[in-house]
Amino acid sequence: MSDAVTLTLATQPTQTLVADCIAADRFAALGAQEIAALPVVHGGRPATLGAFFEVRGERASVVRITGDCRRVEAIGTGMAGGELVIDGSVGRDVGLAMSGGRIDVRGNAGANTGGAPAGAARGMTGGEIIVRGSVGDDAGARMRRGLLVVTGDGGQGTGKGMIAGTVVVFGKAGPGAGRFLKRGSIVALGEVERPATFGYACTYRPPHVALLLRYLRSRCRVEVAEGQISGRYERYSGDLAELGKGELLRWVGA
């Protein structure tokens, strides 16, 4: 048993590498050889994780991934616990349908981060994803529970069709953010385009946002300004074309 399992990208994939076998809670029960033998899909063909990643450590629920993983997709799919740190940018579908634990991306993440598998009604149902960069389209789409934090910009349709949970975007939220939201919160600390089906409620200091941002600053080492913690937010209820119990909270200053 090690403190952590480290995966180093040794062979750069020439095509898309679907590595949905990488999840911190699964690695807690696997030896190094078993981890290396896990199946991946490279350009539509079956392969093993060990053909691309050098594996160090075993039987740990803390996993660290290093190397340029922009072509690696679906890391952390269905993850239920543990901690997964990706040192750099990563491809689409990070934390797809995850239910617990934390994924920390120290770079950009692709489309559908924390989202739902194709055709599925629910995206992530728990856990936390911190992206210290920007995300692609549909990040947090159909989220049922959990937390997605994007320190950069969100793509188109961030938090689209959320059922519950929280998405925090520090940069520009992208067009269509929160469209078809049933419940849940989108906290926009930067620019955001409000869907027409959201109704203005009030401008206030939401106590849970202060608590959440303090948590992100102290526990997740996310840079948060004091004015964002204690500041005022415009609350828009929506999507009124859906259940309407969700909210878009737009920071308007201290």
Added chain:
Amino acid sequence: MKINDVTIEDTFAEAFTMRVARLVITGRTLGWAREAAVKLTGFATSVIGCKCEAGVERELPDSETPDGRPGVSVLFLTMDKASLPEQLIVRVGQTVLTCPTTACFDGLPDAPDRLPVGKALRVFGDGFQASKVIGGKRYWRIPVMEGEFLIEETFGMLKGVGGGNFLILARDADAALAAAEAAVVAMTGAPGVILPFPGGVVRSGSKVGSKRYTNMIATTNDAFDPTLRAITPSQLPEGVNSVLEIVLDGIDGPSIEAAMRAGIRAACRPGVQTITAGNYGGKLGPHHFHLRKILG
């Protein structure tokens, strides 16, 4: 044993096992947090008549509260498991929920026994309430006219200790009061301890039952009443004309012992003749705080 010429009697305070919860109430200012805490802990001096005992443990700076605002830590005790959530739900709902700017957090996060206080109060939101999970804890956001009231879903419950005490036997009422005030100052802010009575002091210590009225569960402690010295089996030494009691409740025995040590030492001042403690012969309460052992 004597401290500053005050006799410390060779006796012990007898205390009971109670259930305890710790609430952290925050507000926009310390003043508002304090307002809520004072109302919450009002009429909570003794389980005999109030069904619970509560008090402010200490004031908390911004750096010690979950939401970074000034706050007040409150301890709440009842005799049994079932009545603690009942009391908390009613009292928090009427005093903290109603108080401007406040939020309410659990102060015993590691306690395995959980009381669903926020979960019960959420229905005040009439279906418009929403929950958030932050750092693994669930909070309820209850819409109110001011904005939102935030409360943690569950609060921890531990076995605590209620009824730690000592009695100040003094030459006159002024000396007894001055000694009691000094003791309270010394014990204020002691971690894990509250003094549930007004100003931390009791003038009407009681005995179990009654000599005359069968329906009374507690009546005046006539053995320590100076006005009854001539007509009851008095326990007052000669020269004592006034007695005040300090009652302490706490998270655990060591917390109460530490507070009693500080309080008794502070109470040993001119005009005080003896420090003693109330007990029932050791037959009722499992916690015995021996004065000389604590001060030794």
